[in-house]
Amino acid sequence: QKEVEQDPGPLSVPEGAIVSLNCTYSNSAFQYFMWYRQYSRKGPELLMYTYSSGNKEDGRFTAQVDKSSKYISLFIRDSQPSDSATYLCAMSEEDDKIIFGKGTRLHILP
Amino acid sequence: AAGVIQSPRHLIKEKRETATLKCYPIPRHDTVYWYQQGPGQDPQFLISFYEKMQSDKGSIPDRFSAQQFSDYHSELNMSSLELGDSALYFCASSTGQGVFYGYTFGSGTRLTVV
Numbered sequence: 005q006k007e008v009e010q011d012p013g014p015l016s017v018p019e020g021a022i023v024s025l026n027c028t029y030s031n032s033a034f035q036y037f038m039w040y041r042q043y044s045r046k047g048p049e050l051l052m053y054t055y056s057s058g059n060k061e062d063g064r065f066t067a068q069v070d071k072s073s074k075y076i077s078l079f080i081r082d083s084q085p086s087d088s089a090t091y092l093c094a095m096s097e098e099d100d101k102i103i104f105g106k107g108t109r110l111h112i113l114p
Numbered sequence: 115a116a117g118v119i120q121s122p123r124h125l126i127k128e129k130r131e132t133a134t135l136k137c138y139p140i141p142r143h144d145t146v147y148w149y150q151q152g153p154g155q156d157p158q159f160l161i162s163f164y165e166k167m168q169s170d171k172g173s174i175p176d177r178f179s180a181q182q183f184s185d186y187h188s189e190l191n192m193s194s195l196e197l198g199d200s201a202l203y204f205c206a207s208s209t210g211q212g213v214f215y216g217y218t219f220g221s222g223t224r225l226t227v228v
Binding site for chain 1: 147154156159
């Protein structure tokens, strides 16, 4: 079993919808949780990061971490076609190397 | 704003050849990480350097080596290339305070081994 599980999609939603992306993990030592967005042929770009459990909001993006369930989520409100990309969850134990999920391909339909 | 620069962007090599990938971190970033991303795969951690010393090692084959130089740029040397080495190789840099402050990734080097 991989340390981080993420549904690869693709996930297609109409413009303006709320998008929910999530990951599960098995390593209870993970403390740092991140979401990256990756456009085709580009490097991953950090969207959100949180430490331990809780919620964090930044504009249209909300990240949630539930350590008791080993489950993290990213919500995108008022989705736009420009949000179409691959979203990777990522986690780290000791603030060093990070372990990525496989990424979910998201398509926002105009 | 300055970003992480990787060169070359694309590289085609034959089996058993050698390749060198370069990474120039963001100014004042002292930590560099290398990742390998196969087609449709998640990035896999290879190796990292902090202040020119290797700080962590992941699933890096023995055929690969890397180092960080005095100007903090890093090079990934890959020898005896195999078809399975074809992938996108990313480097990322950070301030050494770690992932909580966010990595910044380069755009990657696409290596094709034929």
